[in-house]
Amino acid sequence: MTPRIALMGAGLIGREHADLVIAHPTATLAAICDPSPEAEALAARLGVPHWTDYAAMLDAERPDGAIVALPNHLHAPAALACIERGIACLVEKPVADGIAAAARIAEASERTGVPVLVGHHRRHSPDIRAARRTIEAGELGPLVAVNGMTLFDKPDAYFEAEWRRRRGGGVLLINLIHDIDVLRHLVGEIESVRAFTSSARRGFEVEDTASIAIRFVNGVLGTFIISDGAVSPWAWEYTSGQALYHPAQPGPSLFLAGRRASLSVSDLYLWRHAEEGAHWQHPLVREYRGGEISATYVNQLNHFIDVIGRKAEPLISARDGMATxxxxLAVERAAHENRTVTLAEMLAAGEVAA
Known part of the structure; x- marks a missing residue:
């Protein structure tokens, strides 16, 4: 079967999805739904139908799958429209604009059996895959601690859009959500967080920098620093060489420390003692744990095609995306309210709102 995939939303990431589907040898772009003139021109260039109403498009085109790359507040209604029609969907991150809306997607997907894949693309990246394999193989031993950073410099023009200068439009909900998902994927579920934020560099209402302390359910402790106002090569977008819009700067941006060894990501160097029983007074040896060569977004599309065909369960389900x-959001609340916030608290509040 060659799946016919419809696209909802033709913004920056939506256009990338369109090109990926067009270029894929075993998928077909069925239609594009977006009311903008640019989307109509894109559909004409690609030779596919253009729609302005996604429900009408789904009913008329009956695609096998759909990619939801709409504004965040439209993720839930669009995903639910797909689920109601039995159509598997890939929903760009975040899965919804709030926990209650995410819970509605998760419940509908689980009740009907219609799969939802959330577009946390880093889980499909070769460096994250290799790190996960290394951890699962027990090479690090029990994890002890994790430290990471995302530090880059967004241009002033980026903030000409007013919503990016207001609370909710900053580095936490736009960028940190990717790092949080990777931490959950590699380390385990998060129990609680504490955080500080600052807007000192730009003076906007929204934060430009944050430091986070994390307690994981399995006892691992973690720290993370993020800023969109600092020049550095220490961000997954650079170190992985997998980002669509950023140059490759090979190196590490995440460090995982265990009882037997430690691993840096994205460069995938494992550090361990040469002999059993050695300790901090003995030298370490360095070994490489990478090797896979693949493209993150192509891997994600390949996986989505398998999900459409019911050959694979979503790597990131709606409920998984809700936890991320x-x-x-717990990090944002912890910083705003100057206290420790638990994930149980956040999820319970979302269930009540739903």
């Missing part, structure tokens, strides 16, 4: 969203 809850953890990211």
């Amino acid at each position: 969203l809850a953890a990211t």
Whole structure:
């Protein structure tokens, strides 16, 4: 079967999805739904139908799958429209604009059996895959601590859009959510967070920098620093060489420390003692744990095609995406209210709102 995939939303990431589907040897772009003139021109260039109403498009085109790359507040209604029609969907991150909306997607997907894949693309990246394999193989031993950073410099023009200068439009909900998802994927579920934020560099209402302390359910402790106002090569977008819009700067941006060894990501160097029983007074040896060469977004599309065909369960389900969203919102709340915030608290509040 060659799946016919419809696209909802033709913004920056939506256009990338369109090109990926067009270029894929075993998928077909069925239609594009977006009311903008640019989307109509894109559909004409690609030779596919253009729609302005996604429900009408789904009913008329009956695609096998759909990619939801709409504004965040439209993720839930669009995903639910797909689920109601039995159409598997890939929903760009965040899965929804709030925990209650995410819970509605998760419940509908689980009740009907219609799969939802959330677009946390880093889980499909070769460096994250290799790190996960290394951890699962027990090479690090029990994890002890994790430290990471995302530090880059967004241009002034980026903030000409007013919403990016207001609370909710900053580095936490736009960027940190990717890092939170990777931490959950590699380390485990997050129990609680504490955070500080600053807007000192730009003076906007929204934060430009944050430091986070994390307690994981399995006892691992973590720290993370993020800023969109600092020049550095220490961000997954650079170190992985997998980002669509950023140059490759090979190196590490995440450090995982265990009882037997430690691993840096994205460069995938494992550090361990040469002999059993050695300790901090003995030298370490360095070994490489990478090797896979693949493209993150192509891997994600390949996986989505398998999900459409019911050959694979979503790597990131709607409920999984809801947990990542809850953890990211917990960081925002912890900083705003100057206290420790638990994930149980966030998820319970979302269930009440739903």
